[in-house]
Amino acid sequence: MxxxxxxxxxxxxxxxxxxxxxxxxxxxxxxxxxxxxxxxxxxxxxxxxxxxxxxxxxxxxxxxxxxxxxxxQMGDKIEAKKIAKKAGVPTVPGSDGAITEFAEALKVAKDVGFPLLIKAAAGGGGRGMRVVRQMESLESDLSEIMSEAETAFGDSSVYIERYLTNIRHIEIQVMCDGETFLHMGERDCTTQRRNQKLIEEGPSPVLDDRLRQELAAAAVNLCREVKYTNAGTIEFVFDLDERKFYFIEMNTRIQVEHPVSEMITGLDLIKMQLEVASGIPLAIRQDDIRISGHAIECRINAEDPEQNFMPCPGTVKRFHMPGGLGIRMDTHIEAGYVIPPFYDSMVGKLICWGQTREEARARMIAALDELDLGAITTTAPFHKEILQNEQFVSGVFNTSFVATLLGK
Incomplete structure (x- = not known):
């Protein structure tokens, strides 16, 4: 289309x-x-x-x-971490630079303690990571993840961080023109499966005003440090036990979940991208940006949750898109479209806004019921199951929530 x-x-x-x-x-x-x-x-x-x-x-x-x-600079996770530290942004305890041999990893392990997370410096999107829970497997895990990183990213560089377990995944949307550095509030991406985001929402249900301001200030400071231009996202983990946040990476692009930020700010981020790229200075300042209501986005994938999320390509013989107040769907799908087997299985993004989180959640459930892709199996019923789960409704959960729900 x-x-x-x-x-x-x-x-x-x-x-x-x-x-x-x-x-x-x-x-x-x-x-x-x-x-x-x-x-x-x-x-x-x-x-x-x-x-x-x-x-x-x-x-x-x-x-x-x-x-x-x-x-x-920001694509190299090791270099990005150094820049974050220079900007005064908190980072997860771990190695200061690239780990190239077991002796270096051993020192970090003794200093930081287990569990540890080995991450490919050039990785992203939830790939190139491994959790190490004991000293006995450290050497073999290090060797394997370095080999995997070389194969997947053409770069065997890795770094090591303390693996935090009781965490939320929260990110800040930014837009900059090199002189003006703006944030559009946060998105909470804690609802994940195998480090892949399923549901995103904003604002986060676990932040208070002080933490929200500190998180946004940290993101803006990092952008200033590199004189960032155009759209980007600063990703953090939020330790629920200590109520502290740590920088993990920056995405130097617009993201799949950017409509969440658009729905709660009323701003057209793609238009702003085009204007900044055209050399037009940002016309608004931070005080002009107001966060209104709550938005939730579900990534609709052509996958079968009952078959371990196996991809389900095929012909969309019938298609009905949800509509109504506060409901938006971004998709390339139409009746007669053939879902190919060559790409990511996402077929659309369903976004619902409400004056409150509960209203946005209720609208999303109704929209998921209304969505119809004919005989194509999608993750829509699984999203509905998540949205109706007591933990999701309460807003009190961490990144292991979906794995626990699936019994894995």
């Missing part, structure tokens, strides 16, 4: 992403042949690829996002 609605469209290669959407020369070639002056990288593929951003800069094409230098 997006291709059909576009003014112009060009084929950049076969369906497999390494031959098309990840093929830098194919994308750049298409942009140059059509005389495009800018490229919006979307959520994934080349969105946080510093090499691609640099190639755009070299060709005189605007990359709608931060500079290649900043993408490189």
């Amino acid at each position: 997006p291709v059909r609605l576009a003014d112009k469209a060009v084929c950049i290669g076969p369906a497999r992403s390494n031959m098309s959407y990840r093929n830098q020369q194919a994308v750049l070639g298409a942009a140059l042949s059509f005389g495009a002056d800018a490229i919006h990288p979307g959520y994934g593929f080349l969105a946080e690829n510093a090499e691609f951003a640099a190639a755009c800069e070299k060709e005189g094409i605007i990359f709608i996002g931060p500079s290649s230098k900043v993408i490189h």
